Amino acid sequence: MLPVIALVGRPNVGKSTLFNRLTRTRDALVADFPGLTRDRKYGQANYDGYEFIVVDTGGIDGSEEGIETEMAEQSLLAIEEADIVLFLVDARAGMNAADQAIAQHLRKQQKKCFLVANKTDGIDADSSCAEFYQLALGQVYHIAAAHGRGVTQLLDVTLQPV
Numbered sequence: 001m002l003p004v005i006a007l008v009g010r011p012n013v014g015k016s017t018l019f020n021r022l023t024r025t026r027d028a029l030v031a032d033f034p035g036l037t038r039d040r041k042y043g044q045a046n047y048d049g050y051e052f053i054v055v056d057t058g059g060i061d062g063s064e065e066g067i068e069t070e071m072a073e074q075s076l077l078a079i080e081e082a083d084i085v086l087f088l089v090d091a092r093a094g095m096n097a098a099d100q101a102i103a104q105h106l107r108k109q110q111k112k113c114f115l116v117a118n119k120t121d122g123i124d125a126d127s128s129c130a131e132f133y134q135l136a137l138g139q140v141y142h143i144a145a146a147h148g149r150g151v152t153q154l155l156d157v158t159l160q161p162v
């Protein structure tokens with residue numbers, strides 16, 4: 001079983017854009033990886049000699065009737081089955097209540113989790129991303145998934161053996 005990296009975050013933060021960049025649209029054959037279900041979108045990725053599975057989720061907009069903290073069930077399950085979670089936020093839109101709900105859930109998990117501020121192209125990333133430190137998930141990694149900026153640096157950190 002390859003390591004599983006889940007992309008979570010509210011809609012429109014750029015999860016699918018990052019998924020496509022990481023997998024270059026190579027869909028994983030779910031059947032080859034027992035334990036993964038078809039509810040979420042899986043892709044196989046390869047970076048610097050590491051192979052891993054990436055999971056795209058539909059997103060969490062804060063309006064779902066909740067198992068917990070108004071998070072969508074498929075996102076909760078994606079977090080559960082993941083070895084590593086990339087929690088995406090939108091550096092242009094700024095922090096909102098849905099981000100805070102997701103962060104609250106992730107802080108309770110014993111899961112390797114990285115806070116990733118996307119869409120940092122063409123803005124002052126340091127000042128735009130400063131507020132995300134309030135989510136108390138440690139370092140905020142800056143990327144622009146649409147252009148690939150920061151993605152290899154993120155993977156270098158993410159895929160480091162624990």
Ligand code: GDP
Pocket residue numbers: 009010011012013014015016017018058059118119120121143144145146147
């Ligand atoms: P998802 O709902 O989280 O899967 O988000 P999508 O991947 O569908 O992206 C939502 C929107 O954000 C799309 O219009 C993307 O083109 C845009 N987007 C994604 N990544 C970036 C980025 O790095 N920079 C900018 N400026 N826009 C982006």
Ligand code: MG
Pocket residue numbers: 015016017057058
């Ligand atoms: Mg999407």
